[in-house]
Amino acid sequence: MRGERFKAVADAIAASIRAGDLPAGSRLPTHRELARERRIALATATKVYRELAAAGLVVGEPGRGTYVRDLSGFAGLEPRRLPPEHRVADLSFNQPLAVDQGDHLRRALRRLAAEGDLAALLTQQPPGGRHADRAAVAVHLLDRGIDVPPANVLLTAGAQHGLDAVLAAIAPPGAVVAADALTYPGMNMLARTRHVELAPVRCDTTGTDPHDLERLCRRRPVVAVYLIPTLHNPLGFVLDADARQRVVGLARRHDFAIVEDATYAFLAPEAPPPLQTLAPERTFYVGSFSKNLATGLRVGYVVVPEAHLGSVTRALRTGSWGTSGITSAIAVGWLRDGTVTRLEAARRDDARRRQSVARQELAGLDYHAPSQAYSGWLRLPEDARADLAAHRLAEQGILVSTADAFATTPHTPSALRIALATPALDQLTHALGRVRETVTRL
Template sequence: MSIQQKARSRCHWLPTLDKTQDTLYLTLADQLAADIAAGRMSPGDKLPPQRLLADALGITLGTVTRAYREAERRGLTEARVGSGTRVRGTQADEPDFHHLSRASAGSIDLSLSIPIPNPVRAEQLAFSLQQIANQPDITRQALAYQPEQGNLGQREILAEWMTRHQLPVEASELLITEGGQHADYLAMQALIRPGEAVASAALTYPGMIAIARQLGLKHIPVPTDHQGIRPDALERLCQQQKIRLLYVMPEYNNPTGEHMSQARREAIVDIARRHDLLLLEDGVQYVIPSQRGTPFYRLAPERSLYIFSVSKIIEGGLRFGALRAPTNLIPRLSAALRAQCWSVPGLMGAIACRWLSSGNADTLIDWQWAEVSRRQVLLKQTLLHYETEAHAYGFHAWLKLPEPWRAVDFVAEAAHRGVTLIASDPFCVGSHPAPQAVRICVTPPAEIGIFETGIQRLSTLLREGPSHAAPLV
């Protein structure tokens, strides 16, 4: 039996190809898409190893490799180190990341990166609404159609507030958005074409991963170290292929907590300028000015975009944020926003801006930073003997699990103990292997005592190990 015959007998998926086609890899990807649509390949089905399929079809390994990459770019498949390439499922089969709590009744939720619950928020909201109601001109403006870049008065208030908090911007540089996720999506939809490459840390915000998939972008993971994205790794990737945009979270990466030094930021800016990369900085994970480095838009204003949102400092339900961009890009971004939703609702902007300008937001923020800092200290003390990474004012910590724990088992056993967590899988870009680690959010419990109970349960679970894990009685 020939090598090709042996290979064909071992392939559970064996497409028929017209080898006269010039772009054979696209033909192969098209055939896979057709077989998935026809039900001949189902979600979760594993594709043959690349060399085996190449031998079976009598084509080069490079052709199969390009076809598999094309299939992944289209969202047809998903590759994982150690488990091969599989047909992707429906949205319900996506990694289990969520922005709303799925904690069971009575469970201590440490899975969400949200502001610490506080009844003062409701009081301040009522105050802001009353002030708006007492000013008919403000109310009338808020209820009217808004310019696609956003209400000028609101942009001026936001620019003044950001500048006062050491994020200096001009109102003309801002475009009002429906929160940080919208700003992220808007930037990539307006500035990056389907099929082009964007890059981020290999472990990054799942919202960014979802956007890249939705827009048909090639999402490249960049290796990191204790300071985040490694310049040497980014340089190599830029030499190998054209990358249009780099997504960064320099203050503390979500989920790993890495903080970029000034030297690291400057090295990335140098690479971005030499290789013509846009820089998209996610500033939603806001920290106090004394703990913040120089934003990228101050280092490279001509190619940097900055995402701001009130979700972590006031409340996520307001869905109010802004995208700072070079002025030459504002028309393209405005046109994209107009095509999406015409304009951002003026009422939410009026509420958020009144909240910021009244000074009430600053009082709430000061309280929250002090409370977050207390919880981070408590977490560090409780998990002293385990490897954690966190920013002193960060909403979460990254726990690297000791052997023989596996992340999926730890999350399951923690749930049995009454603690809800998120494992590493949803944060992995492309085929980057999921580390044995979990994200612990310090902010969902309203009371620090409840938070302490939660991390004490995790400490006990770590100490006992998987073989002794048992439900809490």
């Protein structure tokens, strides 16, 4: 089949979609039906749909068919935002706030102004942060069961910066990194930018499937596995102790690194020990102060195995040289005076209250979340589409995240991730009621 014939078929379908002749949610012919209707080879029909999917115009759902995607821009990896004046509630992003957060910042700034050499905060910090600041984080991590010297703790400009530095250090372009089939969207972005292949591992609301990870390792040369074992984003599970031991056993048997994302781990202090404590020689433990303190603070850290300290430090230097001295000083001051401990306890109480509201408002729907999580996973009815649900909610001023934002596979479930931390409680109750009404009418 000539290339122009394939392009003509793809362009014709794309034009019909963009013109509205094939509205969002329309089911397209099967590959065989398309081949017969257009008088093209079956392989060419498959190529047409692959091209349309890459353009973001259609989505294939196993066992159901190929559907026209909603083009409003409110679904997917980088969704469109609503202007604040049109926004009723943002359930797409967790930005926990506290009523006294501004007062905490005022006190912290006054302390910085009154103590020590203020001008020193305006000088360039070393990559990985100053030793005293790294020591403060190392002491903080003792409460997580992680006992490492300050030299193995590198400060970053948030968890995303830390993940990027780790990938740069251990995963060259073309490398295979295993990750849950549904995982943190920021890792998807990083993998694409660094030309790293994310190989999906089966998972569900009960956890990562170690058997599937083992099957992958037997087939592919995996250099690392990226996991969120405690309060997974988006599925919310806490990986049990047995599964953690099995992951560590596989890592040693197949000699791959473990990248452990602990962004939400502070919400579940009763969780099994971190993977880092089970395999410190090969685990990169990535955390931040975004969810327990403030998303705008942009301070994080990576606990790095001794053998990789040099390479990760160089990656941090390449990416941004170092962290901000002012934001690091604020975070470290809050570590030392107990503010972090108090705010984490308050966040845990807040998450439980919000999850209680969510369970009440979404009762009867296929909603999954542990009681201490700041988000939940809402499976939609079998014949419903997540992109259409996101569009209809956006029309009401409510933003949500669709499953494809988290997918490492071409096929994604029809589901929404509901983030609970940002709206005020009364706004949250109202917004979740709208979610319930919208989903039941799909």
